[in-house]
Amino acid sequence: MHTDTERCVRAVQSKDDRFDGWFFTAVLTTRIYCRPSCPAVPPKVENMTFYPSAAACQQAGFRACKRCRPDTSPGSPEWNARADTVARAMRLIGDGIVDREGVPGLAARLGYSTRQIERQLNAELGAGPLALARAQRAQTARVLIETTAVPMAEIAFAAGFASIRTFNDTIREVFALTPGELRTRAARRTSGSNGFPHTPGVISLRLPYRAPLNPDNLFGHLAATAVPGVEEWRDGAYRRTLRLPHGHGIVALAPRPDHIACRLFLTDSRDLRIAISRCRWLLDLDADPVAVDDQLRTDPTLAPLVDKGPGRRVPRTVDAAEFAVRAVLGQQVSTAAARTHAARLVTAHGEPIEDPEGGLTHLFPGPEALAQLDPESLALPRSRRTTLTTLIGALADGSLQLGIDSDWDAARAQLHALPGFGPWTVEVIAMRALGDPDAFLPGDLGMRRAAAGLGLPATPAALTAHAAAWRPWRAYAVQYLWATEDHPINYLPA
The missing domain is CATH 1.10.340.30 (Hypothetical protein; domain 2)
Structure with missing residues (x-):
């Protein structure tokens, strides 16, 4: 959609949140990128350019807007609805395959050479697999920084970064703020509780989605077919165990008016991003x-x-x-x-x-x-x-x-x-x-x-x-x- 300039401009000028995640607006004068529904005054048309992914914006030298936080918008529905190689690659990257097995592992799963995969992703998304995985690591890190009290060193590795230095440099580059500044800003505009009690070692966060969402059949189906011992409905939430690459986890998911409350216990924090991705997939939140x-x-x-x-x-x-x-x-x-x-x-x-x-x-x-x-x-x-x-x-x-x-x-x-x-x-x-x-x-x-x-x-x-x-x-x-x-x-x- 990002190639249809006229349609993108209309979406930005009307602040249409239906297009959040479908494309991103980069502002040439401020070097900031936004989601289409950004509440700021829309830039002049001649100063707008459009990208298909947050990673492409970051690779082109744009920083995430501090008002609309485009990195936190629901994922692109395109990767769920399409069956081609690029869509399959994006689903795998979201599931953490690049962090676990590198680009060769991604290419092997898809049956292509590393060079072919990099060429296809760059041609369609304006960014290669490493840049796309880096953008997702930054997004996961921001969620943890802003919604938990987890120490920064733990966040760095939970989000998939290889070192604390890389974590700090990436956060500053992508968001134009240090990790500490992100946490301080979030504390000033605290958005309230997810409705789950606080327990040490458990991470609570919000999973965004595109409205409307009808929870009746979604949670009703999961609860009605729940396998005893593996799944249950308890205290207004669907709970289940998760088998993950580095260990196991337990998740509780509960519908809220504008998000899904997610409560995660993990035996290894490196599985956090993968667990979030699988929960979003389970509930079809990127539709x-x-x-x-x-x-x-x-x-x-x-x-x-x-x-x-x-x-x-x-x-x-x-x-x-x-x-x-x-x-x-x-x-x-x-x-x-x-x-x-x-x-x-x-x-x-x-x-x-x-x-x-x-x-x-x-x-x-x-x-x-x-x-x-x-x-x-x-x-x-x-x-x-x-x-x-x-x-x-x-x-x-x-x-x-x-x-x-x-x-x-x-x-x-x-x-x-x-x-x-x-x-x-x-x-x-x-x-x-x-x-x-x-x-x-x-x-x-x-x-x-x-x-x-x-x-x-x-x-x-x-x-x-x-x-x-x-x-x-x-x-x-x-x-x-x-x-x-x-x-x-x-x-x-x-």
Whole structure:
């Protein structure tokens, strides 16, 4: 969008927050960059230039605005909605792959050479992978500086910096303030509590999102399908355990009027940025609900559903392999039965953890641990056991890799090739584990009932043909159709 100068200028002059994160405005006279909704007086048109990322602005020598704080705007929805190499690279960078494995690791995950990845990112985003990762480290550091009392030395390493000196230099360069000055300014304009009690060793922060956000189906789905020991709804928050690169964590997420309150306990602070990224992915916080809802409203049947509860998100997962296993366990059984099957796996094969603030007891077992299970111990039909053990074997030996960087079409083809994987299982994994915004479940029982009740075609083929007008947001249409049923997944727990 940053190449459409006329449209960008209109967004800046109207202070339209719908475009925050889509592009950034750099002011040539002040050498400052802003989000489109910056409350300051808009600069003259001839002094504006536009960039697709904060990293590109920083690389061009611009500093972040101290009023609108453009680095804290929600992430670009483009990287969630697109399936090409650049979008997959951005999702991986957000998940910390460059910090853990460097640019060669990023390139290897995408199947390209380092030079090809750097060329593609520079061509589209105006910055290479190292600059993009540096911008995200700076953003994470600012959140910690302004919202916690964590010592600066700990913040430096938690945000992914290799040294305190690099941390100090980057903060001064990006924000034109020292870390201490950032904390002092934040203390003067304190924005209040997240609503969670303070506990030493726990980090509380706010996760921004684009309004509107309807929490009913989002948190309702996560709570209704929660696996005992791994997930729970407690004191108005969805809580779950997290398996992370350097250790494990526990997160509590609670909806608030203008943000998601996030409370994190981590065994290793180096996992902080990755944990935040996975929580944002889980709750689909970087979606553009205005664009989605505007498209779905063009169908007269969906329009009343959208108007009644706009801003529905797609509930996702923090671990694609975990969700794939749970999807198989949920084949042709009730939500309660699927939870029971998953809980048995967790008890038998999950890694025990301690939760001083709730009832969480285990990490969900990874493919390597599940590969040791005895199929005869599973209270499943023999064909379902074969489906599950084949999936686990493919995940454990690496022949099937599922994640935010997956090529959606290639992953679908691999899943379809496994025994017992029909359209429903493949599409629900594509929707919730891989993040394809156009994944569609025309054969789902709830979808068929909702379609019939609304006068839409009820057969999978006819419903798919009708849903062509909903593309590329059919996964969101599924959420609106599911919401017509009286089911716990559609209600925010009390």
